[in-house]
Amino acid sequence: MKRVFKMRFLTLIASSLLFTSSALALDAPKGPVILTVKGTLAHANVGGTAQFDLEMLEKLDGRTGKMKTPWTEGETSFSGPLLRAILKEAGATGSQLQVKALNDYFAEIPIEDAENLNTILATRQNGKVMSIREKGPLFLIYPFDQDPALYNEKYFSRSVWQIKEIEVKP
Amino acid sequence: MTPATPFGGEVIRRASRTTAALQIFGVILLGILVSIYIDISNRQGNLEDAVRENAMWSVYQLDREADELLHSLKEVIEGGLKEASNRERLSLRFDIVFSRMDVLRKSKFEQGFSADNEVKSRLEQVQDMIMHLDPVFSKLTQIDFATVDSVELLSRASALSEATGALLVYTNTLTSEERAQNRLEVEALQQKAFLIVGLLSLSVLLLIVGLRRQLRGVQAAGASLEAMAQELTVSYQAAEAGNRAKSQFMATMGHEIRTPLNAILGMVELLELNKLPEDALSRVRTIRRSGEALLDTINEILDYAKIEHGKLELEERPVDLVSLAENSAEMMRGRATEAGTRIAVDLPHRWHARHVLADPTRLRQVMLNLMSNAVKFTSEGTVTLRMRQQVRQSEVWLRVEVQDTGIGIGEEGRKKLFRPFSQVDASISRRYGGTGLGLTICKEIVDRFGGRIGVESSIGFGSTFWFEVPVKATEAPATEQDVETPKAFASIAPLRILLAEDNKINQQVILGYLSHLGQTATVAENGQVALEFASQQDFDLILMDMQMPIMDGIEATRCLRDPMSRNKNVPIVALTANASEEDRRRCINVGMTSFQAKPISLAALHALLKGITPLPTIQTESASNDPLLTDPINPPKHGLAAVADRRQEIEDILGADAFEELMAAFFDDAVDLLNSLNVSMQDGRKENFDTLLHNLKGAAANIGLEEIALRAQTLRKRELTLADIDELSQQIRAAQTALAA
Known part of the structure; x- marks a missing residue:
């Protein structure tokens, strides 16, 4: 009898906590949505997905790295939120990320790439917001500057640009 | 062992030459291989293929997006352009096409094909088409769509799609060709590498063969060296045995020579004790001196043989250094005086140890040798025998110096001293004689003492030979021995x-x-x-x-x-x-x-x-009366019997001593008479023979030596020879011996 009561009480607290945290963690985007995170999310904000505008993304933990890439000329600086900060913000859990571009190109990325590497979703190239013509609005950038071993085709193919959506898979 | 194959040296040399050549060849091959590897890895490492693959992918993407744009445009035109969402959709599609175009234009991808002008011109053509479309699509969201010529737009988009399609096909063909070309090149390189590896393996194989040959050569050389060492050992042993035999022979011969020489010298000494005429005495002295010199020489040779044989041994006896020095000086004095040289003895006033334990014979030998040299090379000068003592590290050292005022020795000559059979120069041996062994023996003896020997000298100013030996101090013996007082013997x-x-x-x-x-x-x-x-x-x-x-x-x-x-x-x-x-x-x-x-x-x-x-004697009978005591080799029994009779006779008359005196006198006289006979024989004075023989006969008969008397009488009657005199003297000596027994 006592045990059943305790269970109920815990469920109540858990559900109230869930509600409070989702309300606290992720506001609805105010500007144009540039990224939608789908999948099992703890902090969804719009219809079970986590949607972000530029401002929301740029508020998250991020980094700026100066590096050479196969797609740019010379040293280029990329800045943007860390991929793991975005996933945390969305409360996403899973093992695989499907990163989808505007032209429906997609790449499968293991979650470790987000957790163990300082991978960012670059919002800016050389300090300027990237247009679609300039591979914007978001560009998945591996830290080629921090680990030269990443500079190969395996990671080039995972470096999706013109990103519109990340689906977190179990 | 023939000179053609000493230790198989030629084989080893040839094998090592081959090895060296193979090593050089191997290094060259390795260098080529490394350069090929670098070439291959460069080709693979610079991402050339990957870049081209990506370029292909980009071209494909561009073509796909161009198709997508054409498709969307068709849909939108059919459905009417007025819907804002449709216009945005078209704008997005165009932006994507544009960005794809941009990727091709800006990124390094196109470099894979930049060498090909066809690709470049086609790319530019596509670019131009997109740029022409840009003003329309850029304004698509703002402008009124009525102004847009949809047919025109559609045909241009369709042309773009065809152009990108053609570009795709062309680049694909090009890539395939280049890939084939590349594969051929890599294959050629691989073949080259394979060849080099083959050659390398071959040279390694040859190296192994060469090394094996070398090893076998070395083994053979080792074996023959061993054999040679054995041969050498055998030869050495043979030589050593020969040397030992030689030394043994020298020792034996020396002994054989010394025995008769000792007899000669003994006889001469006996002879000198007799009353001899002055001229005979001087001849006897000459014999003695020559004999002594010969004995010295033989002794030197024997000593050297002993030293070579390793048989030189030292004894330890108490030695009085003062009497040693004085005796040695005394022994040299005779010879020195003949050369008009004075011998001086310089001894310390105070001794650390006047009496020492040492080998007096060997010490004296060295001193005499040095002094004899000094006397030999000095005329009318002074030879000083000097002794000093020093205490070094609680050991008493004796230093003996022999200083002369002789001819001296130069630098060159000093080096040759102490070396066997060497004299300062050939003229020395001609002028002064000697074996050249004296100083070598001295050095050996002093070495055996654990001492040092040396010389200081300069030509014309004389020499100082010195030696130093460690000695052990000892107590003075109770009685002084060896006090030689020649010719004055107490009875x-x-x-x-x-x-x-x-x-x-x-x-x-x-x-x-x-x-x-x-x-x-x-x-x-x-x-x-x-x-x-x-x-x-x-x-x-x-x-x-x-x-x-x-x-x-x-x-x-x-x-x-x-x-x-x-x-x-x-x-x-x-x-x-x-x-x-x-x-x-x-x-x-x-x-x-x-x-x-x-x-x-x-x-x-x-x-x-x-x-x-x-x-105290128990027997009273005289020794000479005992028949057992007679010399069995010289048994003139009836002669001795006659003597015994005569003796009895004389003793009866004159007493026991008288016969002894008579007999002694006879033998003295007999020696004199024999000497005279010899001298007369030498001088050819035959007229003396008869008188001398007569005297002998009388004297012999006097003491009952009838045989001698008879012999002397017989000789008077015929021509006398040296052999006769010898025989006679032997007979006398035999009788003397017999009687003495």
């Missing part, structure tokens, strides 16, 4: 002496000496005979030769010392020409009392006899 009570000696001449010498000292002796020619005598009679002294036939001195002494022996306590003195330390030990071990090196000098014999006290 000694008659002793019963047994002489065991096989050599006739030695017998005569010792008997002569003994008779000079007023002694007689029983003679035994070997140990066996000596034992027989000793079992029948008491003796006061036995002089025992070491080397005798049938039974040697050692064995005889052993038997004599038997507790049952009659003469078990009698002093036995060993006599030997081989005076080595080993002999000395053997003598003492079997119970000999002392030891005398042959030739024994008159003085030494006197000193020896002085130390013997005669035991």
